[in-house]
Amino acid sequence: xxxxGKLLQRxxxxxxxxxxxxxxxxxxxxxxxERIDDYTKWQRDYFDSMTPxxxxxxxxxxxxxxxxxxxxxACAK
Numbered sequence: 001x002x003x004x005g006k007l008l009q010r011x012x013x014x015x016x017x018x019x020x021x022x023x024x025x026x027x028x029x030x031x032x033x034e035r036i037d038d039y040t041k042w043q044r045d046y047f048d049s050m051t052p053x054x055x056x057x058x059x060x061x062x063x064x065x066x067x068x069x070x071x072x073x074a075c076a077k
Contacts, residue, residue, distance in 0.1 A: 018065075
């Protein structure tokens with residue numbers, strides 16, 4: 001399997017594990033429709049629209065749902 005294939009496989013597994021199969025498919029459909037040409041700008045716009053409280057709540061929820069993720073633990077320090 002190519003590196004791109006492995007990345008797609010890991011990405012799909014991550015989406016399915018976190019969103020479920022239906023919402024993972026919906027997410028991909030929305031991404032396809034939106035035609036996000038500049039992911040960095042899209043991400044910046046998304047996070048800039050959040051208040052600090054919303055961002056913190058989102059981060060805390062993510063950390064609760066991923067207690068064994070060593071990358072998350074390292075970033076939280």
